[in-house]
Amino acid sequence: MKDGRWVQIAESQFAHEQQGLDAIKRILPDAAPFRAWANFEFRDNRGRWHEVDLLVLARDTLYLIELKHYAGTLRGNDHVWMRNGQRAEDSPLLLTRRKAQYFKSLLTDTLRQKAGYDPGIIPYVQELVFLHHPEFTCELPESSKINLYGLDGLSHKTGLPGISERLLAPARREPVSEKNSLIIHGLMKAIGLAPRRQREVGSWIIDEQPSPTVTVGRTGRHFTMSTPNGTPASASTPSVRA
Structure with missing residues (x-):
């Protein structure tokens, strides 16, 4: 995907984060209705700020994606993750799901302020976690792997499907038209995204x-x-x- 459809609000602080973004940028088509926004913050309807690594508009879904550069083996469950001698942590997927819900509400409310627009223009907002370290293995239960993705071509090693399997999937819901893609692009500008931090x-x-x-x-x-x-x-x- 070329710049224009790909909008990076702020530069990545870390090389590995930029590498993860670049991995997704390479696989996204430079064609309707695909668009992406990287490294931004938004303020929800209660005034709380939320950081977003990447938002991708695909064929029928907006994907809010958290990037994790975790090496080694991941174990745990739906709620708690444990990695190679690291302290247990809450599953990042839970936080990402809440961000997705807040962001959908913000988009919908912003659209309602524009007379004549159907709120149905906003597609489903789905949370994903992209674990993009090449030396990573996920040993979570299968049910806990849902909405977790790894690098393409390394599923035999990571235990996760490649990220393109989800982002490039055929539409299962009403496809996003280029007209609606442009409306969503305008909403992103209206929201006033801030560079992270x-x-x-x-x-x-x-x-x-x-x-x-x-x-x-x-x-x-x-x-x-x-x-x-x-x-x-x-x-x-x-x-x-x-």
Whole structure:
């Protein structure tokens, strides 16, 4: 997929994250109705911010995708994941599902504000987790592997279907027309997606990107800030003790 249909809101902080995005970008057709948006944040209807690695509009579905560069063997269940000596963690799929629900509500509400548009234009929003490390094996129960995908061509090693199997699947619901694809593209602009970890608060832009001027100490965390015209400033958050 070429730039235009592929919109990257912010640069990836890590090379492995960009590699995962590039793996998907290579397989997506540069054709209707496919589109994609990478590395952004959105604010839901309650004012909460959510990070999104990748959103893909496919033939009949919007896929909200969490990228994980996990090496080694994954075990666990629907709720808890355990990896090679790492601490147990909540399944990322659960959080991604909630993000997908919030995002669908935001899209639908944004569309309702535009007179004459049918809310049915918004396709189903499906959460996926893309585990894209080449040295990865998933030993979760089969029922817990649903909506988990790995790199193409490595299913014998990862124990997961390749990501293209889902993103390029034939439509099972009402196909998204190019007309509706363009409407969704317009909604994404109307929502006002923010680059990940950069948010505007009043007349200030707070940038939480790691930089030489960001420090974390016993008294709190220091952030770089700027006005929308680029005037630099700084701020600190006090430490919070449990």
